[in-house]
Amino acid sequence: MTAAIAIIGGGFSGALLAIRLAHAAPERVVHLIERRRRAGVGLAYGACEPHHLLNVPTSRMKVGLEPGFTDWLHARTGFRPPEGIAPADAFAPRALFGAYMEERLAETHSVRRIRGDAVRIARAERQVLLADGRAVDADIVVLATGNRAPPPLRFAHDSANAAPDPWSHDAFDDLHADAPVLFVGVGLTMVDIALSLAARGHRGEMIALSRHGLLPTRHEAGGSWPAFLSTVDATSVRGAMALVRREIAKAVAAGVPWRRVIDAARPEVARVWRAWPQSERARFLRHARIYWDVHRHRMAPQIADALDALLASGQLRVVAGRLAGSDADGVRVRLRGGGEEILRVARVFNCTGPASDFSSTEEPLYADLKRNGLVRTDALMLGIETEESALVDASGAVSDWLFALGPLTRPAYWEVTAVPEIRAQVDALSQRLLQHAPLPATDLADVFGDLGAGI
Ligand SMILES: Cc1cc2nc3c(=O)[nH]c(=O)nc-3n(C[C@H](O)[C@H](O)[C@H](O)COP(=O)(O)OP(=O)(O)OC[C@H]3O[C@@H](n4cnc5c(N)ncnc54)[C@H](O)[C@@H]3O)c2cc1C
Structure with a gap:
């Protein structure tokens, strides 16, 4: 009998692996465990609104499935690129990429989808245990739990005013349209949330705070540049x-x-x-x-235009500084250039991005993996340690049955958060799982390197 595979997490990474395995070996038992109702979309392509665009042109979202995303967009949706822009160069709504992946998964009938929250891996019983008591048989387990809620902000803020997870469904509840708000973090999450507020007709001031106050930059098409970075020249x-x-x-x-x-x-x-x-x-x-x-991490031109409009109108203001605390007067900020400012805001959105530190996690699945010594968190707090996608345990041994994909594996590669890299990682892992090969033939970092401009 061939080994059953359980994939925990049905976002982009988990869904693509499930589809790949099912296409290559429909007889294999592949369970895809996802706690949310929708699988295939995850945070990036599920928790978004129509004005949230992909941060790369559609041609960069190739995942090796038929039909390709650009063709599917044209044939199956009302999406049309702006005048003068080729479909492959256009920036489509992220939700459409989610719908595309969801559709590919739905038509892959041999994947056994399970809605549930994985809380434990019982190795002796070869089972993944779910929060509601169900057990899923699995000889091989792949962690694809992806992007987590942001790490808590290190200051006590009135919890009624805080939006600790800006993606949660109640983040905008009871917020008056004229109320000033604070975003902590000035990256692409902040851009998404600012545009969501603007789309809701928010009129109040938006203050975006980060240590350096540097906004993401905008995309610009055209030109090409040869490869130049190498391990020989970039030793520091x-x-x-x-x-x-x-x-x-x-x-x-x-x-x-x-x-x-x-x-x-x-x-x-x-x-x-x-x-x-x-x-x-x-x-x-x-x-x-x-x-x-x-x-x-750049913004689509339309997104950059919308952000520029908010900045130009004065509704959005960027402040460089650090949170110093909060009290009845408001949120105190120590400014980068010196001095302090007190911000009186009705809501603080935590836009610092997904948490990556597992060292003190209370998430049941990872707490259990740590208790059993099956996982090792990295010293830089970027995720969990892996060797060619296989988990490294507390003793330093590389697993032959427990694997991980996507942003979780950042300690090994740094750049493994976007679709092209995750796709390459999924391809390598699916080949390995199907061939029962103990080790992949090529280092994944070399695979990324060989993708060149395709990444
Ligand atoms: C806002 C945003 C926008 C992005 N835009 C782009 C883009 O335009 N282009 C690009 O190339 N990349 C983009 N990325 C990066 C990249 O595509 C994503 O990070 C990628 O989708 C990661 O997928 P994932 O499946 O590993 O994680 P996630 O999408 O986070 O999915 C993980 C899934 O696991 C589930 N889960 C977690 N724990 C459990 C558990 N214990 N039991 C059951 N289920 C569980 C979660 O519910 C979730 O659905 C974006 C990322 C973000 C956050």
Whole structure:
């Protein structure tokens, strides 16, 4: 009998793996366990509204399924790109990519979908246990639990005023349209939430706070740039950043948008990250991450226009500083340039992004995995430790039955959060699971590197 596979988490990563396995081996038992009603969409493509667009053109959302996303968009939805933009270059609503994945999953009949909350893995019984007491047979388990709620903000704020998870369905409840609000975090989550408020007719001031006050940058099409980053030249963060800056200067001088330099660097990031010692990775997170993030995670032009309009009207204000606390007067902010400001706001949205630290998690599944020594959290608090998607346990041994996908595996690759990388990871893992191969033939970081501009 072939081994049954249970995938915990039915977002993009888990759904794509389930579909891949089912297409290649329909006779295999593949359980897809998802706590939410909808599978295939996850946070990125499920908890969004029509004005939330993909942050890459549709052509970058290829996942190796038929029909392709761009063709499906054209044939099955009313989506039409703006005048003069080719469908492959357009930025479609994220919800449509969710609907696309949901449809692909629904037509893959051999995947056994289970709605439930996985809370324990009972290895001796070869079962995944769900919160309601059900048990799912599994010889192989894949963790695809993805993006978690943001880490709690480190200050006591009146809980009635706080939106600790800006994606939760009640985040906007009882908020008066004229009330001022605070976003803590200035990345793409903040952009989504600001646009959601604007779409609801919010008129109150929106203040966006982050340590540096740097907003995400906008996409710009055109041009190309050759690969230039390598593990040989980028042995330190300082060296890597200098190299990127130098290439950007050359590109701009040649009339090529700097975005192409970042795009050219991206396939190499996992290799460079793997080659760095822990101290260098920590240095990157401390000093360079913010600059990488704002240039790497970009906004669709329409989204950037909408944000610019909010800034130009004065409704949205960006403040560089740190939360210092809160009291009856409001939220106290220590400003980057010196001094303090007290913000009187009706709601504080935690837009700091998904939590990645598992070291003190109370989530039952991970608390149980840790209790049993099956999982090792990384020192940089980016996720869980894996070796070619296989979990590394507390003793450092690499599992042959427990695997992980997507943002959870960030400690190994850094860049493994977007569709192209996750797709490559899913492909490698599905081949390995189907061939019962003890180890993959190629390092996943090399696979990312070989994808070049396809990433
Ligand atoms: C807001 C946002 C926008 C993005 N936009 C883009 C984009 O435009 N292009 C791009 O390439 N990438 C984008 N990304 C990145 C990327 O596509 C996602 O991070 C990716 O979808 C991750 O998928 P996932 O399945 O690993 O995680 P998730 O989507 O978070 O899915 C995990 C699933 O696991 C379930 N789950 C968790 N724990 C349990 C449990 N114990 N039992 C049962 N179920 C459980 C959750 O309910 C959830 O459905 C975006 C990310 C975010 C957050």
